[in-house]
Amino acid sequence: MQYTANEHSSTLRVMLGERSYPIHIGASQRDGLLAALAALKAQKRQVFVVTNPAIREAQAALFDELCQEGVRAYETSCDGEPAKEVGELSHLWETFAREHLDRTSVIVAVGGGVIGDLAGFAAATYLRGVDFIQVPTTLLAMVDSSVGGKTGINLSAGKNLAGAFHQPIAVYADTDLLATLPGREFAAGMAEVIKTALLGDVALLDKLERAGRLHWRHAELPAIIRRCCEIKATIVRDDECETQCEGGRALLNLGHTFGHAIEQVAGYGSYLHGEGVAIGTVLAARLSQALGLLADGDVARIEQLLRANDLPTSLREPLPLNALLRTMSHDKKVLHGKLRFVTLHALGKAATQNVDAPQLIERIWLDGGASR
Ligand SMILES: NC(=O)c1ccc[n+]([C@@H]2O[C@H](COP(=O)([O-])OP(=O)(O)OC[C@H]3O[C@@H](n4cnc5c(N)ncnc54)[C@H](O)[C@@H]3O)[C@@H](O)[C@H]2O)c1
Structure with missing residues (x-):
């Protein structure tokens, strides 16, 4: 694990050999994210965002900026757990193909654990695997689901029964995004x-x-998120595929x-x-x-x-x-x-x-x- 930090944010590097990646944590991560996406586009890589209608509405300003960067955004047909199902996944695959995404394309999951799991699994399997970036918008996704590379969908027999290990190439955990998250x-x-x-x-x-009840602007929150990511990343590093x-x-x-x-x-x-x-x-x-x-x-x-x-x-x-x-x-x-x-x-x-x-x-x- 490696750190770099400034007054607003810190970067934790998950060390998994050639699958290593940075997790950027803290307030005001938007500029860093937009710059990273612009750099990908400058390399002629297509960038394709996956989200849901509720998050798109709640975070309209972010999506406006993404559109200004020429990034296309796809919304799932529904919110919450029902979006993690095979019909939604197959629709996503077909959309990738219709949009001519190729092996150099990058999928960006902007959402909670549901969007991260669905878009991550679509990225893991489309053309046998394309890169993806996680932009978690729930606290659960920041401390847990966006870290570690588990992706997947639900089957009628149970939750998360179809999936793949597919590490993101970067995670942007911007605590400002939690402003619109319901309590x-x-x-x-x-x-x-x-x-x-x-x-x-x-x-x-x-x-x-000591911190008492936390909220999205609590001064300790970024450090708490970072510590959770660090603990999870250490466990994942030692047992990446749960063997x-x-x-x-x-x-x-x-x-x-x-x-x-x-x-x-x-x-x-x-x-x-x-x-x-x-x-x-x-x-x-x-x-x-x-x-x-x-x-x-x-x-x-x-x-x-x-x-x-x-x-x-x-x-x-x-x-x-x-x-x-x-x-x-x-x-x-x-x-x-x-x-x-x-x-x-x-x-x-x-x-x-x-x-x-x-x-x-x-x-x-x-x-x-x-x-x-
Ligand atoms: N892959 C993993 O390692 C892993 C680990 C833990 C959980 N999970 C999965 O994560 C899922 C749960 O994730 P979750 O708790 O993030 O739920 P979620 O993705 O359904 O998000 C919760 C709700 O908050 C809304 N929302 C998200 N961000 C928002 C924002 N910034 N502002 C306003 N509304 C917002 C969503 O639209 C949704 O209604 C489960 O499917 C679980 O299986 C995966």
């Missing part, structure tokens, strides 16, 4: 921030507790085994991804406590920090236990029929582990608000 979405991103601190850095956790049997990239799934089940059983859209992760993180912490790995006071600290950031710590309405258990058993992380969780062994220290204790898991769910 609930900002809070959902905080769940991933807190998750990252829990699995990798107790000093970051202390900092979050390690223990630990590695799978640690980033802290809270996700429970969280995905909540999202799916409640119906997508009912809980935001980050809200499912927040509750899932509490349940994973309680599981760790029940296994004798984590102290009671640590679980209380986690819940307090999530609540301070407007995040739920238990189910809003009871969800049926059987459906939650069934959904968990189909999780991608199930290995040889055994449920696999990320557990906390201390604040800032996580591990992957098989847990063969169905009654304990049931109790954790029931305490978290599930119903029989």
